[in-house]
Amino acid sequence: MTMIVLGIALCMELRHLRYFAAVAQHLSYSEASRRLHVAQPAISQTILDLEEELEVKLFLRNNRTVQLTAAGTTFLAESEKILQNASEAQRLARRAARGEVGVLRIGFLAPAMVTLLPPLVQAYRRRYPDVELQLSHMNPDDQFRAFDEGRLDLGFSRPLPIDRRPYFNEEMIHNDYLSLVLPVGHPLAGKKKIKLEALAKESFILFHRIGAPSLFDLAVESCRRAGFSPKITHQPDMMTTVFTLVECGLGVALVPGFARGLAEQNTIRRPLAQRSSSICLCAIWPKSVQGPTLEAFLEILRSQKAALRKQVERFTQ
């Protein structure tokens, strides 16, 4: 093996990053050696070379333990990105050689799209069998992070915040309004529609604000309009957990009318007597992203929009 001891820039190879990441992930040279099938001294030397080149210490070592330094922690996060990109490049090249075209990466709010997404994806796969679809559940904040890192082509999310509008296209899919989730046996469960005022003393379970700010803000705003500030006791980061906590009797929840929990969850769903402001479901995609695979998906979406809206109406009324 050639040892690079010159200490000049641009000697770093993927091998350095692989060895470093393996040690950093397991905080152990012997474990890294086992996983990489590379002798331990070779790994140690490679990391020393790397530290020399970077002119920083990546690890704090003593006889017993290995710890990442602050520099090492930062370097690990970036190294993982590079390694991931490298393996993605390899995967895409192989796909291209097999004659598959492009990838369409879609992020979606799973609870709002349980029944909306399958017909879209089925139609797309039938028509364009060679395009690979990557579908991931992502909250609105995750979607923007993925867009920023170039990991996403299309998102199904809430309307764009004002600072994003210049850079994104947005297309409304359907309007939605808040509805109430109550535990079985709640005193108000017998009513067809419920006045929010009647819940002023309740504990509220709201989907966490960071994940979906517009939903959280709309819930609070609706309560304030009804004359009270909600006592928020839980902010789960998953919509199904919101339903679970209501089912446990820990409080009531305000969720988008079309958002669904799991079929097994036993809660009561009621519309509000006075309709909240609307919270739309939108398709969003960066203005910089274009291409036939996305364009074809948007066309299918447009052709199915009327049917999707009917489905939403049937469920929410």
Added chain:
Amino acid sequence: MHNQTTQELDQARKYYREERIPKEALAIMDADTERLAAAKLADRALPSGAVAPDFILPDAQGKPVRLQSLLRDGPVVVVFYRGGWCPYCNLHLRGFQRRLPEFEALGAQVVAISPQLPDNSLSTQEKDELKYPVLSDVGNKIAHKFGVAFRLGDPLVKLYESFGHPLLEANGKEGEAELPVPATFVIDTDGVVRRSHVDVDYTRRLDPDEVIETIKKIRE
């Protein structure tokens, strides 16, 4: 020279049948053609008046090409061919290249589709210096939608292997024993097939000059 491609195909047929291909091999090839004719394979193809299915396929560089996007600029001629190893296909594709200026003047585009892997269609393109997109339909998924894919008889697969163009290598696992019947579809800007030419005898093709006549009629 009008219908030059047809004349070249006729000459090639004469040459291959009379001088190049051994009698036993010809018998195998003709038997397969007759089998396709008996199965009325051509009747399964998309007829004139049908709406063409949209597709997204990679060109020789792996870049996705979509039929609907092409149709925004004018009529599209979709040519299904068997592969760069087929001399009749090369003549046909070269015939379209020769008439490309006329197609361009009429605002029409040509795309050729074969089940070859992208890297193999690149060599077809380089070899023939084709200036229109040569697309790769691995596994004949789009050929099936146009109703032109068929399974080769085993004797024919073996024969092609003995000729030195194994389909497995050209087309990958998915398309190992399947080929499109050579076919030409002229599609107007509404996505409707205006001319559909399918002949189970792979030596007979729709001449590019005939295609030009059809496009002129569409344009009127």
